[in-house]
Amino acid sequence: MNVDVVVVGGGIAGAACAYFLAQRGSVALLEGEDAFGYHATGRSAALFSEYFGSRPVRLLTAASRAFFEAPPGGFADAPLLSPRGVVALATESDVQTGRFDAALAAGRDARIAAFEITLDDARAMCPILAPHGYARALARPAVADIDVDALHQGFLRGVRARGGSTMRGEAVTAIRREAGVWHVVTAGGHAFATGRLVNAAGAWADDVAALAGAAPIGLMPKRRTAVLVDAAGDAHWRAALPTWPMVTNVADTFYFKPESGKLMVSPSDETPAPPCDAQPEELDVAIAVARLEAVTTLRVARVTHKWAGLRSVVADELPVLGEAPDAPGFFWAAALGGFGIQTAPAVGRAVAALVAGGALPDDVDETALSPAHVTKYASHDDDQGGI
Structure with a gap:
């Protein structure tokens, strides 16, 4: 199957990326488990807080607030946030x-x-x-509580409403790049050809990178x-x-x-x-x-x-968003730590912009979040003798 983008990982990050990408073209969202969001997404404290995390994380959170407070019509049946403090x-x-x-x-x-x-x-x-x-x-x-299930399901419904596919129980088993095209094969025998691949596989993101021949980020x-x-x-x-x-x-x-x-x-x-x-x-x-x-x-x-x-x-505890420097068309949406749910709208919007060849929105810190920061941090550690 030929699609514009394949997103690997059906947790909140992958669902958000697929949701915004589906506004721009055809998308296939692949989840290896039998349920979307089985791991980190389904086990979070479900909190929205602009006070937690490093400054780049706080900016991502702040950039997500408008979506949480006023999601698109029909996205959810009830408010996504409720006061907590x-x-x-x-x-x-x-x-x-x-x-x-x-x-x-x-x-x-x-x-x-x-x-x-x-x-x-x-x-x-x-x-x-x-x-x-x-x-x-x-x-x-x-600080507010997040209705995580409503948020996650809203993203997934939105992908399907925009013509994208969301597939469970389809762990990726092989990835290769040939003539500028990524070929992705799943455990269920489905095969996809795409020019853009988004790696939102959570704790397994380095494993997905290994399949694709991309350098790991040290998750x-x-x-x-x-x-x-x-x-x-x-x-x-x-x-x-x-x-x-x-x-x-x-x-x-x-x-x-x-x-x-x-x-x-x-x-x-x-x-x-x-x-x-x-x-x-x-x-x-x-x-x-x-x-x-x-x-x-x-x-x-x-x-x-x-x-x-x-x-x-990763080592500097910043998210990794953007195209891998050593793998054209391979995009990271990983290392979100404990902030993946509260930053999901901004992360999805940012990754969709990068995949389309644009820049990160002005309210997102591009320098801090680019995959290049992983290399820079590793080089700094080497200069200090490592740990």
Whole structure:
């Protein structure tokens, strides 16, 4: 089958890229699993925050806000965002080392700036917080929950509505380039010929590059654990639970937030792992529970669900978007770390522009996100003797 673009990977990044590419030509979106978004997309904290990540990531997030707030007609049946907010706590050590001031400063360029609140304010917003252990707190008011399934399905429906194909259970098994054309073969025996190939395969993106003969970008998948817990508490706070903010700390060693009448908790672990169907380790589950109990007055009655996902990064922890310097027509949409969902609209729009031969939009940092930054960072490490 001849198509203008093949997109490998049916998670949120691949779906977003295919959605915007389908405005410009024919697209085939290939997913190796039997369900779209089975790995990272389906296991995220589902948060939209212009306060998190490096400046290029925050710019991608800010550039995605308009889409989230006003998606195209018929894209979703309900709003994609709902208010949540974040309270971030700081210990005396965080204050003395400047970590608190740095977190506050990083949040000042958001659409609604982060600001300091008192510890009493924090407890008024989340009454289960313990009255000890922390010295200062800040609020990130514009953080919102994302309806990830609605976003993902909206992209997939949009691809099909624009004449593109979305195929599950079609792992790519072979890629070759011949006379300027990429030939892609899947496990199901389907074959595609295309001038442009987008690699949005998440933790497997370096494997896809190897099939294509492109140099890897040094992806490092990292496992993150989350649990859903029932906690002993009175009827009053249970009634107020849906209105609570997400609570974290400026050292990024835990977070918890309301989820389906319970609390979702993570120890913010980042354990290196191979590309795989990530599963939670019991130690990480125990750490999540312990950190929740240490910062609140709660005692966990039971863990009702537990899961893990992979956050894939490169050495400088910046996304990699654009054409591979050593493989004409091969485009990266990878290394999105834990920010893939909240940046998906801007990532999809940017990659579609690059595939069409244009430049990244003005609200996206082209220099920081180009695949060239991987090479530059590797060269810098070599100069320093490596790690």
